[in-house]
Amino acid sequence: MIDDSLGPSAEPAEAAPEESRPAPEGRTLDPAEVLFRRETGRLQMREGDGEWRDVSALRLFPLSEPERWISVVDEKQVEIGVFSDLRALEPEQRDLIEEELRRRYLAPAILEIISIRHRYDVTEWTVETDRGPAVFMMRSVQEKVKEPRPRHLILEDAEGNRYDIPDIEALDPVSRRWLDQEV
Template sequence: MTTIDFQLRRDPFGRLSLTDANGMVYEGVSPVRAFPIQAPDEGLALVNADGKEVVWIDRVDDLPAQTAALIREELSGREFMPEIQRIVDVTSFATPCTWTVDTDRGTADFVLRGEEDIRRIGTEALLISDTHGIQFLIRNQYTLDKHSKKILDRFM
């Protein structure tokens, strides 16, 4: 574990408060991932209420356990991106259509407006946006089961 030159805690209102090595206190800091999909635990900034970077963190895993836990807890409360593990069914191969998927957060139904709402992220990952703006992640399209790949191929 590396040594850090700041302290992170929750204030009485539940917001993150950071004290740097010089004793400067920043209230209401927020963690922001540089690469939320491809490297979620690497390259993270703690920014102040004005959006200015206060601290840069190379790897969350290098932080003391309590500090890393606070950051992960804050991120989980702000980020909602279910990861699709299996495509169960689609109502039609024409859009708009309703998809039924199994995610890391349970089964979900969403409406896909058009093929343009499926975006490639790198070589393996896909980001699918539903009509409500919720984004579903397929971390690696090549590891999906045969049935899911067949459905996905019809939309790509």
């Protein structure tokens, strides 16, 4: 094994057929080879001779790269392959995938903080999100706010729901002031 990987000359002359065993590095899907279709309420995928009748798409880096590294899995959640960039797909194909992603990722993004009220040991947040206005309650705010990347906050409310603030700098000054008081 070790010798093999060291010597460049030891590269196998002919690569083993991909189908026989999934390569450990996974399979990159070629946007030109793949065709998606929505039928009978399911997302279906065809690639060459292969056909999958119920696939779904998920993000490998949902926070930092929502448009890249999209994994396509079958109904048993086994990966079929990965798109390195969604933008390489034909528009209508891309719409299908994005619809699927919108379906899967339900966490709203906070666009504006309207008010934050303290009621005993919970805080009540009134916000405007990309999914409409929302009011949610948080318990022990300091523990439930995560900062996965600088300036990106994820809030978890008392019922286990997540709210994203993708970039705190992008918030308007009033929202910022509300946020600063809490976090």
